[in-house]
Amino acid sequence: MPEGHTLHRLATDVYGAFGGRPVVANSPQGRFAEGAARLDGQVLLRTEAHGKHFLAEFSGGDWLHIHLGLIGKVDFGAAPPPEPVGQVRLRLANDTSYADLRGATVCELLTGDEREALLARLGPDPLRDDADPDLAWSRIRRSRLPIGQLLMDQAVLSGVGNVYRAETLFRARLHPLTPGRAVKRSEWQRMWTDLVQLMRYGVQTGRIDTVADEHTPDAMGRDPRRDDHGGEVYVYRRHGDRCHVCHSVVRTQLLAGRNLFWCPKCQRTGLTRRIGSDPASGRKV
DNA sequence: TCAAGATGATCAG
């Protein structure tokens, strides 16, 4: 679930359900009992998302900070809330709604200064209007690490997870193991523009759909993807299946502990460029 | 019934 678009939706949804009013807060599981007790009765002033981090400002001066990690989730429902099911770290409620947080890797209260420090170590977020893609570029162009690894580094840019990484690299026809310093500036600019567009669509729909019109199930006469909440994709978790474009078998490999997916034929660009050479002379394969 | 994974990140060595 949680890539950047999920968190931006969450910020909107939490404010929609609880904004401008006092909340009832508790921690049925007990692990956030102190923090919840502190929030209880405070007015929710605003919510925001930066990359994969959710932040909410309360009238008492506290910032609620949530990071969903790999498995965290928030479920909304109409009041009155039922008995909590499973491990509910935090429940927010009012007259009309409730929301249950489960499985987050971070659920804590921050001061304003701590929030600032958190934001200072995040790279630009394609979903934020104030984001500067050049900040990410200045890191990428100097790094010998694979672009596939840099895209997932939240200090380089924030909000991109494994699905957007795989898909944006496919759409750029760039091999995920291309060293950052062998990526051309024009390629980076196209990828950033693409990420902005794909992730905005994700915020609107809650789905990650990355295939062009001519590659949809309807257009190609194949069954729609049905395994998860994701939409139609080119390579993410499609290893062993045929590429929609060239019919090669999609490959997978572990990189820095995460699964990488790519098409060996469509994504040959960049792989053989020599590190340190003039990017303009980078040879396409 | 139970282990393995999963759209994440941190820490030790």
Place this chain on the structure above:
DNA sequence: TGATCCTCTTGAT
């Protein structure tokens, strides 16, 4: 690089 944490779902046994 590997171990670890968080929770729930899926698929094998």
